[in-house]
Amino acid sequence: xxxxxxxxxxxxxxxxxxxxxxxxxxxxxxxxxxxxxxxxxxxxxxxxxxxxxxxxxxxxxxxxxxxxxxxxxxxxxxxxxxxxxxxxxxxxxxxxxxxxxxxxxxxxxxxxxxxxxxxxxxxxxxxxxxxx
Amino acid sequence: xxxxxxxxxxxxxxxxxxxxxxxxxxxxxxxxxxxxxxxxxxxxxxxxxxxxxxxxxxxxxxxxxxxxxxxxxxxxxxxxxxxxxxxxxxxxxxxxxxxxxxxxxxxxxxxxxxxxxxxxxxxxxxxxxxxxxxxxx
Numbered sequence: 001x002x003x004x005x006x007x008x009x010x011x012x013x014x015x016x017x018x019x020x021x022x023x024x025x026x027x028x029x030x031x032x033x034x035x036x037x038x039x040x041x042x043x044x045x046x047x048x049x050x051x052x053x054x055x056x057x058x059x060x061x062x063x064x065x066x067x068x069x070x071x072x073x074x075x076x077x078x079x080x081x082x083x084x085x086x087x088x089x090x091x092x093x094x095x096x097x098x099x100x101x102x103x104x105x106x107x108x109x110x111x112x113x114x115x116x117x118x119x120x121x122x123x124x125x126x127x128x129x130x131x132x
Numbered sequence: 133x134x135x136x137x138x139x140x141x142x143x144x145x146x147x148x149x150x151x152x153x154x155x156x157x158x159x160x161x162x163x164x165x166x167x168x169x170x171x172x173x174x175x176x177x178x179x180x181x182x183x184x185x186x187x188x189x190x191x192x193x194x195x196x197x198x199x200x201x202x203x204x205x206x207x208x209x210x211x212x213x214x215x216x217x218x219x220x221x222x223x224x225x226x227x228x229x230x231x232x233x234x235x236x237x238x239x240x241x242x243x244x245x246x247x248x249x250x251x252x253x254x255x256x257x258x259x260x261x262x263x264x265x266x267x268x269x
Contacts, residue, residue: 018150022157029161036168040267042186043234045260046250068243099243105200106239108246109181109265116185127247 044112046125063094063124066111070102073111083111087118094122101128174236175199175207181239183265196230197264198253200237204245214252222256232260 066087067074073083080086087095097111108125115123178201198217199207208217224230233253237246246263253261 018154022150022154025154025157025161029157029164032161032164032168035170036164037170038168041189042183042265042267043189043262044183044186044265045262099247101242101244103243104239105237105241105243105246106181108243109183109239109263112263113183113185125247125250127244127251 044109044116061093063096063122064090065096065098067098067100067128068103068107068111069100073107083114084117087114087120091119094124095120097123097125099125099127176201176205178202178236178238179240180236181263181265182268184268186265187262188267189264194234196232197234197236198249200235200241200246200249202238202240204241206249214249218252218256221253221258225257225259230258232262233258234262234264236264 064076066083071079073080075083075086095115097108097115099108112123112125176199178199195209197208198221201207206212206214206217208220211217211220221230221233235246235250235253250261
């Protein structure tokens with residue numbers, strides 16, 4: 001009976017084939033690229049007040065009024081183009097943002113942005129036609 | 133003067149080594165896994181407002197997010213009716229089951245709609261309401 005001969009170990013082995021690994025890794029890369037998002041999400045906390053309480057307590061300082069409408073924004077009745085610069089003028093007074101019909105949500109976020117950059121702490125938001 | 137003679141290629145040229153390629157692809161994979169956040173899809177197509185200031189948060193949506201589409205449609209969890217949404221949030225706020233409510237709205241929604249919505253959400257007793265926006269590129 002013949003014995004099986006094991007091939008001598010001196011024969012150089014081939015390195016393992018890495019192509020299947022590459023396939024899987026490429027698929028993983030594509031998967032993560034498709035399902036991932038790199039945009040940064042920000043949030044703007046709003047002050048929560050009990051409805052009616054703000055009206056009941058008279059503000060010690062008259063707020064500046066920023067009106068947002070379809071045409072743009074007006075601060076205390078004057079049309080403003082550079083909102084951040086206009087708000088930076090006097091940051092001690094509270095700011096009351098009034099959204100008119102026609103103003104977009106983006107305009108409201110821009111106004112909140114400008115107020116935050118100007119360093120105004122007391123910002124109120126209301127829709128047009130509501131009490132101060 | 134004797135000329136140079138080029139050596140004959142004796143061995144068959146080896147196949148291109150793909151090990152460096154694998155290294156790069158693995159690095160790419162690790163980069164994407166670490167830096168990206170798996171996005172939770174919005175319930176409808178919406179283009180969120182852009183802002184340059186605010187608190188940075190994890191992009192993954194939570195079940196405490198009220199979505200507002202460009203046409204003004206609402207979605208909170210599985211609900212889309214405003215009255216039902218306000219009722220559920222009132223219940224959640226009463227149970228202290230939810231502390232922060234996030235509003236993710238399309239940039240084109242009328243601001244009046246958002247202000248009125250926030251006012252009705254404030255009336256639910258929710259202690260913290262925040263507006264969500266994407267960082268301006």
